[in-house]
Amino acid sequence: MSKKNNTLSVYAEISRIYHDPAASSLVSPLVQINVLFDNGSMAKAFLPADQLTTSGLKKAVPRLRGLPDICPLVRELNTQFADIMDGTVPNFETFFGLLLPRTGLQRLPNGHSLYVLGDQLIGPIAMPVLPRPPVSYHMMLSPIQHPLAALFSELVYCSATVVVPIIFLFATLLRSWINEITPSWQAVLAITGGQGLGKTTLARKITDWICDSQNKPALLYSAGSTPAAIHDTMVTARDLPLVIDDLCLSASPKLQQKYRDLGAQFVREGTNASGISKKAGNQTMSFSCNAGIILTAEFALENPSDITRCIFIPLTQPPVVASSLTPELIGAACRRFIEWFLQHESEAAEDFRKINSEENPDDMHPRIFHNFLILRTVFSLALRAAREDGMSASSSEAITERYEVGIGQSQQYQKKLLNALDRSKKKGNLAFVLLECYGDSEVFNLTSNIKKLHKHDGIMWKNNLCLRSAALERAVRLQDGYQNYTLSKIVRELKNMGALVIQEEGTLQVRLKKGTPRVYCIRLDVLEEYEERF
Known part of the structure; x- marks a missing residue:
């Protein structure tokens, strides 16, 4: 398939044509070109088929820029490409390969799957494959023989708050696959707690096995990093964990609110509740997050919908982490889990399909229930994989107990946050609140004898609800959303709606009879007129 261009003294031939199995037929395949110069040196280039032009080839092989005319070479390459695509070349099938331009799980045309784990390709390879993710990651993997069993054995000696993040990591490795099998998984991992409790240490423990070309952690960003860099990685780090670190408290209210807003934004983008906006030329395009987001924060979120999209790891003290739980061990265990999964994909799919038939408990938000159900299913798969990797029965029981404790802590913390937010939300206006209080015999200790009013x-009194000031303020402030109401604000709102009976100027209280304490006389008919439930 090669010819010599006598003018240029250079050989060139197409050695492979790679197709992306996930791309449409309109996307140009990637062409591998081998170039041999007359001095015996060689060059290899990869070009999209629609860039087999003079400028495209010179850009791919800079040495060609010094030659006077490569048009004949370009024409020859295009002829070769057309002959291969038309099938007029002997054994033309041998020229084709698969292009995998992204990390994570890859579905092949034959129904099988491969996995691109950074710089490693996992799975049965029946034809030439070219992994070319947009960013190159190097994986630090321990050469231990049974890494998954070793990992779970070590987790037995760790705090429960360490176990759940490991399972979230395994779920992230299957993120794209999970979202194909079951309704979209809307969960980020949120490690919360005060300064010095080990939030960043825990996050890095489960992600530091993924490195860049300089062997530095590749998927760790400070919350103060440029949003563009974080967004790029959220899109490109498919099926990989991404840490956004240090959403911290601040003495500056403005800066504090900025971090809160930023945290909420990352939660929504990380769960694809909102798209990731990126500029492409003069256009703004929206992309989906493909990474598993791990946030570390000194505060909880303020919006109920954001809270339901989190799996919380609340730290009240530094977690106990076994010293032998190294990034290299975790990385090797991740690879072993992927290898096991590729061999049991159909069984795993059946387990996940069962999720859709499980009924949601009345006391749990559907999104929360779905997220923890997915995590539980991944834990079950990882446990089976670890057993087959040699984990003992005693370790299996112990790690299951640790996991359940960690999940219980997470759900309890999440429920506490939602309950606190619910208590801060008004259920109705002041008229509604007072009518609710009036209808509850345990709220107001009323008397029918005017002489005993002071007790x-x-x-x-005359179809009006007459309350002493302390009782009125206490009852209102016990209601959801009214915790910060002052007596003056309560009285002002009652006056504005015309619900107060006023006897004399200078005071909004009345004395029903001589010698009795003053009260606020509230007209029930006006409350009923203005009553509004939110």
């Missing part, structure tokens, strides 16, 4: 909260 009680109030009295019903």
